[in-house]
Amino acid sequence: xxxxxxxxxxxxxxxxxxxxxxxxxxxxxxxxxxxxxxxxxxxxxxxxxxxxxxxxxxxxxxxxxxxxxxxxxxxxxxxxxxxxxxxxxxxxxxxxxxxxxxxxxxxxxxxxxxxxxxxxxxxxxxxxxxxxxxxxxxxxxxxxxxxxxxxxxxxxxxxxxxxxxxxxxxxxxxxxxxxxxxxxxxxxxxxxxxxxxxxxxxxxxxxxxxxxxxxxxxxxxxxxxxxxxxxxxxxxxxxxxxxxxxxxxxxxxxxxxxxxxxxxxxxxxxxxxxxxxxxxxxxxxxxxxxxxxxxxxxxxxxxxxxxxxxxxxxxxxxxxxxxxxxxxxxxxxxxxxxxxxxxxxxxxxxxxxxxxxxxxxxxxxxxxxxxxxxxxxxxxxxxxxxxxxxxxxxxxxxxxxxxxxxxxxxxxxxxxxxxxxxxxxxxxxxxxxxxxxxxxxxxxxxxxxxxxxxxxxxxxxxxxxxxxxxxxxxxxxxxxxxxxxxxxxxxxxxxxxxxxxxxxxxxxxxxxxxxxxxxxxxxxxxxxxxxxxxxxxxxxxxxxxxxxxxxxxx
Numbered sequence: 001x002x003x004x005x006x007x008x009x010x011x012x013x014x015x016x017x018x019x020x021x022x023x024x025x026x027x028x029x030x031x032x033x034x035x036x037x038x039x040x041x042x043x044x045x046x047x048x049x050x051x052x053x054x055x056x057x058x059x060x061x062x063x064x065x066x067x068x069x070x071x072x073x074x075x076x077x078x079x080x081x082x083x084x085x086x087x088x089x090x091x092x093x094x095x096x097x098x099x100x101x102x103x104x105x106x107x108x109x110x111x112x113x114x115x116x117x118x119x120x121x122x123x124x125x126x127x128x129x130x131x132x133x134x135x136x137x138x139x140x141x142x143x144x145x146x147x148x149x150x151x152x153x154x155x156x157x158x159x160x161x162x163x164x165x166x167x168x169x170x171x172x173x174x175x176x177x178x179x180x181x182x183x184x185x186x187x188x189x190x191x192x193x194x195x196x197x198x199x200x201x202x203x204x205x206x207x208x209x210x211x212x213x214x215x216x217x218x219x220x221x222x223x224x225x226x227x228x229x230x231x232x233x234x235x236x237x238x239x240x241x242x243x244x245x246x247x248x249x250x251x252x253x254x255x256x257x258x259x260x261x262x263x264x265x266x267x268x269x270x271x272x273x274x275x276x277x278x279x280x281x282x283x284x285x286x287x288x289x290x291x292x293x294x295x296x297x298x299x300x301x302x303x304x305x306x307x308x309x310x311x312x313x314x315x316x317x318x319x320x321x322x323x324x325x326x327x328x329x330x331x332x333x334x335x336x337x338x339x340x341x342x343x344x345x346x347x348x349x350x351x352x353x354x355x356x357x358x359x360x361x362x363x364x365x366x367x368x369x370x371x372x373x374x375x376x377x378x379x380x381x382x383x384x385x386x387x388x389x390x391x392x393x394x395x396x397x398x399x400x401x402x403x404x405x406x407x408x409x410x411x412x413x414x415x416x417x418x419x420x421x422x423x424x425x426x427x428x429x430x431x432x433x434x435x436x437x438x439x440x441x442x443x444x445x446x447x448x449x450x451x452x453x454x455x456x457x458x459x460x461x462x463x464x465x466x467x468x469x470x471x472x473x474x475x476x477x478x479x480x481x482x483x484x485x486x487x488x489x490x491x492x493x494x495x496x497x498x499x500x501x502x503x504x505x506x507x508x509x510x511x512x513x514x515x516x517x518x519x520x521x522x523x524x525x526x527x528x529x530x531x532x533x534x535x536x537x538x539x540x541x542x543x544x545x546x547x548x549x550x551x552x553x554x
Contacts, residue, residue, distance in 0.1 A: 088400045089120045090392055093140030093165065095156055096371075097148050098126040105373035105381065112385030118402045119389055134159040141400075142166045142392050144351075146371030147174045149238065166395050168388070169371055170348035177347065177370040178237050180281055190346045192339055193364050195357070197283035198224035199235070212274070217247045219274055221282045229285035232274055237367075244285060244312055245272060257311050260325075266315035286359040286366070293330055293356040293363075295340050296374050297349075298384045299391060303340035304374055305330035305356075324376060336363050343368060350391070351384070472498070496529040 092113065094101050101123050110121045122138050129137075134155055143165040145156045157171045176182035181201070187194055198221040201209045213220040218227045228247040242257040257266040274280075291307040298304075306327040309318050318326040332340065336356060343354050343365065353372025357364045374380040397404040472494055478484035486492060499522055505511035506519050 087118065087402060089118050090142060090396050090400065090402070091120050091122050091138075091140045092142045092144060092392060093122045093124060093138060095124045095129060095137075095143060095145035095159070097129075097151050100146070100148055103373070105375060108378075108381040109373070109385050109388070112381060113389055115385070116389040116393065118393060118397070118404055129155065134162055137163075139163055140165050141396055142168065144168045145171060146351075147178065166392065168350045168391075169352075173348045174370060177349075177368060180233060180235050180237050180367075183237065183368050184281065186346050187343075187365055187368070190342045192342055192346075193362060195231070195283040195286050195364050195366060196224075197281055198222055198226070200280050200282060201235070202277070202279045214274055216272075217249075219282060224282075226282050226284065231283050231285050233281045233283070235279045235281060237369075243275070245274065248272075255312055255315070257315075260317055263317045263319065264315050265311035265317050268315070283366075286357045286364060288357055288359050291328070291358075293358060294327075295332070295336070295343075295354050295356055296372055296380070297340050297344040297352045297354075298387045299350050300341045300344045302383060302387055303332060303337060304377065304380045304383070305332050305336075306374065327375075333363070339363060339365060350388075492529060496526065499526045499529065 094106070094110070100106065110123075113119055113121055122140055124137060129152065130150075137159055140163070143156075143160060143163075145160075145167070146169055147153045153171065153174055160167055160171055176186065181199055184194060184197065184199075199209070200212055200221050204210055209222060211220075211222050218225060219230065220226075228245050229250070230245055232243045232245065234241060240257065240259045244255040244257070246253055246255070252272045253268060253270045254272060255266050256269050259265075288310060290310050290313055292310050294306050294308065296304045296306075307330045308325060308327050311317075320326050339356070340354075344350065344352050347368060347370070349370055351371050351373070353369040354365055355367040355369070357366050373384070393402065393404050396402070472486075473479070473484055476484045476486065476491070486495065502511065503519065503522050503526065506516050506522075
């Protein structure tokens with residue numbers, strides 16, 4: 001079967017600079033078939049990564065802290081000479097420790113977030129966060145703030161209460177994320193699968209919560225028996241010293257996991273006895289395929305997943321030629337996507353990372369990390385900026401009377417840039433089949449007997465000529481079933497008439513420049529429909545609009 005893809009796009013009245021966009025038309029086609037929330041994107045950046053984005057300036061790393069107070073000053077926020085005084089810009093504040101706010105993932109995302117016409121970013125300096133009272137912190141409209149070692153979370157809460165910005169990651173829930181007991185309790189409440197576990201709370205006044213009986217190849221925690229191998233985790237999420245204990249039949253001893261130091265993430269120890277001080281969570285060791293799955297959400301409808309070599313294997317970190325830890329792309333199952341959504345909503349963390357263990361045909365959550373970014377993925381950076389930018393403007397644009405067109409929620413249409421600097425949006429898919437007349441009823445569903453297939457991707461919001469396709473779709477009850485198939489001569493003639501009308505507009509110089517660029521493809525469509533057929537052949541036209549169009553029209 002010969003398959004030819006004919007792509008016809010018409011521009012929206014938006015500039016590329018108004019939002020982060022995709023430059024992959026292949027990914028747009030993929031998006032329609034998979035109903036993804038955000039089209040996969042891949043663009044390269046020419047911005048020097050040794051610089052820091054502050055406000056609308058890109059400053060060298062050493063100058064960023066000096067200029068930060070100026071960029072985040074009240075005068076700058078409320079509108080300076082660099083901004084349009086007639087339209088307020090939404091100021092997004094980044095309040096975190098310098099190591100986090102100046103990291104490559106954060107810089108990449110902020111750079112893309114700045115591409116939104118009405119968004120300005122402002123990074124709080126670490127000196128301001130640690131030493132200045134919250135009353136003197138920069139005033140922002142939206143706050144991205146998250147806890148890490150040394151961060152004064154209570155000050156961020158006080159600031160949020162004082163200024164009442166739109167908060168991306170809930171601050172109160174970040175206390176729960178620091179305690180694995182609270183994390184497991186929330187996961188249980190949401191019905192998310194966990195490894196079988198028990199909590200040994202040596203700080204509890206209740207003796208029933210701190211009972212531990214240890215045998216050679218097992219422990220009994222508060223009456224719950226765990227045979228080796230089992231896992232011992234500190235209840236504090238800030239403590240990454242996790243031990244795995246092995247049975248004597250496997251040589252005994254324990255594997256001691258810790259935060260990566262150089263090329264090591266764990267070491268083997270001959271010690272087989274559990275720790276006698278501190279509170280811990282004991283859980284069954286899950287036999288995976290030697291990998292951990294790291295999931296990163298950006299809102300409840302987006303999740304990026306990667307796999308890495310499990311630190312429980314030999315403790316050696318796999319690195320590529322550039323010294324970065326090797327990660328492998330992972331496709332999440334529908335169940336895992338639902339888990340990601342539940343985690344994001346349950347912990348009220350828009351940007352959130354968590355760990356999945358795939359074992360025994362099931363997926364288990366073993367840790368929730370809170371605010372986390374993917375370390376090295378342009379696609380993820382583009383998607384994250386697009387989602388966050390739309391989320392922020394959707395929330396704040398009406399309040400500030402910002403003339404921003406609200407994209408459809410939840411299924412934002414895939415948007416890509418064109419060579420002439422405009423925006424395109426997928427609106428409809430039209431397939432034309434040439435098939436045997438006897439097979440038309442049975443095989444045109446998947447086109448298996450088609451000898452020619454033309455797919456037309458039709459874009460544009462307000463072009464009258466394009467509306468003729470949509471009127472035809474409505475005329476034959478396409479909205480009832482979500483698609484329409486046309487095979488009668490009269491119906492096919494209507495399709496042909498539309499193609500001819502568009503070509504006539506082009507010849508008479510009445511068509512938009514974008515339509516003129518597609519003259520050859522329209523001629524192809526016209527040629528196919530004008531092909532002579534013998535008695536055993538017929539044409540079938542299948543028309544399916546994008547899901548966004550269907551919902552909007554209904």
